[in-house]
Amino acid sequence: MKKKILEILKSSNDYVSGQELSRLLGVSRTAIWKNIKSLKAEGCEIDAVNNKGYKLVAQPDIVDADTILPLLNTKVLGRELFWYNETDSTNTRAKAAGETDGADGSLFIAELQTAGKGRRGRSWEAEKGTIVAMTYLLRPDIDIACVSRITLVAAVALARALAQIDGIKPQIKWPNDVLINGRKVCGILTEMSSEGTDINYVVVGIGINVYNNSFPPEFADRATSIELENGVGYNRSKLIAAVTNEFEQIYNQFLENQDLTFLQDEYNSLLVNRDRQVYVISGNERTEYTALGLSPDGGLLVRTANGEVQNIISGEVSVRGIYGYV
Numbered sequence: 001m002k003k004k005i006l007e008i009l010k011s012s013n014d015y016v017s018g019q020e021l022s023r024l025l026g027v028s029r030t031a032i033w034k035n036i037k038s039l040k041a042e043g044c045e046i047d048a049v050n051n052k053g054y055k056l057v058a059q060p061d062i063v064d065a066d067t068i069l070p071l072l073n074t075k076v077l078g079r080e081l082f083w084y085n086e087t088d089s090t091n092t093r094a095k096a097a098g099e100t101d102g103a104d105g106s107l108f109i110a111e112l113q114t115a116g117k118g119r120r121g122r123s124w125e126a127e128k129g130t131i132v133a134m135t136y137l138l139r140p141d142i143d144i145a146c147v148s149r150i151t152l153v154a155a156v157a158l159a160r161a162l163a164q165i166d167g168i169k170p171q172i173k174w175p176n177d178v179l180i181n182g183r184k185v186c187g188i189l190t191e192m193s194s195e196g197t198d199i200n201y202v203v204v205g206i207g208i209n210v211y212n213n214s215f216p217p218e219f220a221d222r223a224t225s226i227e228l229e230n231g232v233g234y235n236r237s238k239l240i241a242a243v244t245n246e247f248e249q250i251y252n253q254f255l256e257n258q259d260l261t262f263l264q265d266e267y268n269s270l271l272v273n274r275d276r277q278v279y280v281i282s283g284n285e286r287t288e289y290t291a292l293g294l295s296p297d298g299g300l301l302v303r304t305a306n307g308e309v310q311n312i313i314s315g316e317v318s319v320r321g322i323y324g325y326v
């Protein structure tokens with residue numbers, strides 16, 4: 001009943017009278033009133049005016065299968081969708097499904113992660129309902145050496161989806177971060193399970209800052225959210241669907257021959273450090289290079305001080321601008 005009332009209010013630009021709602025839904029006006037009260041309690045802003053009726057002013061940004069599935073145009077990604085109000089980490093949920101019979105393309109989404117993860121055991125932090133926290137479970141039939149390239153495919157999908165938002169101009173910090181105005185708005189964590197050279201499954205975890213308006217001091221100077229950038233944020237279901245639609249398209253192209261040549265120009269146009277001096281940090285070692293662009297195997301092509309071109313493999317390295325984060 002609540003859902004039907006919401007649909008009617010959503011489709012009308014004007015007030016809908018209680019009488020009209022009760023006629024359309026075949027219930028009493030008291031039942032309508034009770035359901036409106038409950039919708040308000042869930043966060044819907046509904047204006048009620050005597051002799052006019054009800055008007056939907058604003059809806060909370062609810063994320064669930066009902067809000068996402070109608071927006072997907074994918075065949076595989078997101079077709080099995082698991083939503084958690086609270087969980088440890090969506091990567092952990094996806095891995096548990098990967099260990100059993102979780103389907104290729106399954107998508108795990110959480111409102112709150114109590115143990116959100118970054119690379120090398122670091123954490124991904126956010127308050128409940130402020131971010132998109134989601135993980136795809138994939139079962140690709142590819143060479144194990146090519147798995148890390150999926151992170152780059154996901155980064156371009158994220159950049160394409162974010163670019164659909166008015167006023168947002170995303171960039172990529174190789175290999176796994178998407179930035180706006182030089183600050184991190186998304187992180188990607190790809191993990192794999194294999195036996196020998198056989199891949200059991202791959203999980204691609206994505207965190208997108210949507211409504212966060214502050215960050216812990218340790219990284220406040222290099223993090224941002226969509227809301228901080230455009231003043232309003234963005235509907236998270238739309239964003240999840242846009243990322244999923246873009247990701248499936250690029251992922252399928254990648255699966256054809258696992259080579260990233262097709263993505264090089266686009267990736268390079270998004271690369272925040274392109275043609276700039278960077279430090280590549282590996283453990284305690286820090287080497288200065290000029291970042292040149294993406295290599296077809298997913299590495300970062302760089303020029304050394306004596307003019308030699310090298311290919312940095314993503315594994316355990318971080319890239320930093322020589323004067324700061326980028």
Ligand code: ATP
Binds near residue numbers: 120124176177188209
């Ligand atoms: P590097 O730039 O060193 O390669 P990274 O981009 O690989 O780092 P990740 O491991 O992907 O970093 O993400 C974890 C790091 O991101 C944390 O150590 C913290 O600094 C930062 N971080 C954690 N939560 C958020 C968030 N919500 N928004 C932006 N940055 C965050």
